[in-house]
Amino acid sequence: MATPATADAVVIKQEKVEPKEEPAPAPPPPAEEFSPNQKGASGVPLIEQRTHLTERLARFEQRVERDAWDVEAWTAMFVEAQSKDIEVARPIYERFLKQFPTAGRHWKYYVEHELARGNLDKVDALFSRSLLKCHNIDLWRSYIVYLRGSTKDGKERTRDDITRGFEFALEHMGLDISSTPIWSDYLGWVRSWKPMTQFEEGQKMTALRRLYTRAVENPMNNLEGIWQDYNSFEKNLNEVLVCLANIIRHL
Numbered sequence: 001m002a003t004p005a006t007a008d009a010v011v012i013k014q015e016k017v018e019p020k021e022e023p024a025p026a027p028p029p030p031a032e033e034f035s036p037n038q039k040g041a042s043g044v045p046l047i048e049q050r051t052h053l054t055e056r057l058a059r060f061e062q063r064v065e066r067d068a069w070d071v072e073a074w075t076a077m078f079v080e081a082q083s084k085d086i087e088v089a090r091p092i093y094e095r096f097l098k099q100f101p102t103a104g105r106h107w108k109y110y111v112e113h114e115l116a117r118g119n120l121d122k123v124d125a126l127f128s129r130s131l132l133k134c135h136n137i138d139l140w141r142s143y144i145v146y147l148r149g150s151t152k153d154g155k156e157r158t159r160d161d162i163t164r165g166f167e168f169a170l171e172h173m174g175l176d177i178s179s180t181p182i183w184s185d186y187l188g189w190v191r192s193w194k195p196m197t198q199f200e201e202g203q204k205m206t207a208l209r210r211l212y213t214r215a216v217e218n219p220m221n222n223l224e225g226i227w228q229d230y231n232s233f234e235k236n237l238n239e240v241l242v243c244l245a246n247i248i249r250h251l
Contacts, residue, residue, distance in 0.1 A: 111130075140169050166182075
């Protein structure tokens with residue numbers, strides 16, 4: 001009969017594991033170098049701004065090093081950067097948004113800072129990076145406002161371009177309970193159309209009716225305001241149609 005194995009009889013062969021050498025961390029990107037006489041839009045030399053900002057941020061940097069999720073310290077750094085020229089503020093914004101990539105309100109502030117300096121290429125890139133990851137109504141509204149402005153060539157965007165922008169926003173945010181401002185902006189924009197012919201007037205009325213019927217089907221804040229506007233729209237439109245019918249009947 002075989003002797004049962006005991007704990008002392010069982011030998012587990014262990015392979016010697018050589019410790020793996022950890023790869024050295026990648027060095028941080030070098031800070032943007034400014035020439036001594038290079039000034040920002042504020043007229044203050046950029047080197048002076050960056051030096052002053054670094055001194056102001058020193059204690060917040062220490063807090064962030066101790067706790068990478070110290071929201072108060074990160075926010076204080078962001079606010080400090082907002083008072084500087086965009087060339088100085090940009091690295092702080094990028095660090096903040098790398099840590100908090102879905103902070104829609106801060107993406108909006110970053111966009112506004114670039115837009116104020118006329119950096120439209122950078123604004124386009126920021127919207128591409130932020131919109132689909134941030135369900136933030138104010139950020140999406142700033143995108144619509146941007147679309148309704150001029151292009152970097154100084155040309156006005158076409159009605160079709162702006163319509164696609166609104167539809168893009170509704171596709172991603174239209175069912176949000178807080179999406180009322182986007183629907184209201186869209187309706188207000190369609191109401192602002194200035195038709196040149198009776199045919200264009202009919203197109204405008206049709207577009208408004210379709211948009212109203214889509215809007216009132218969504219459960220969102222302040223829906224009663226849109227509903228009242230829709231009722232007024234239909235009432236006024238019916239009165240116009242009745243007047244036209246009477247005119248045609250007496251011809």
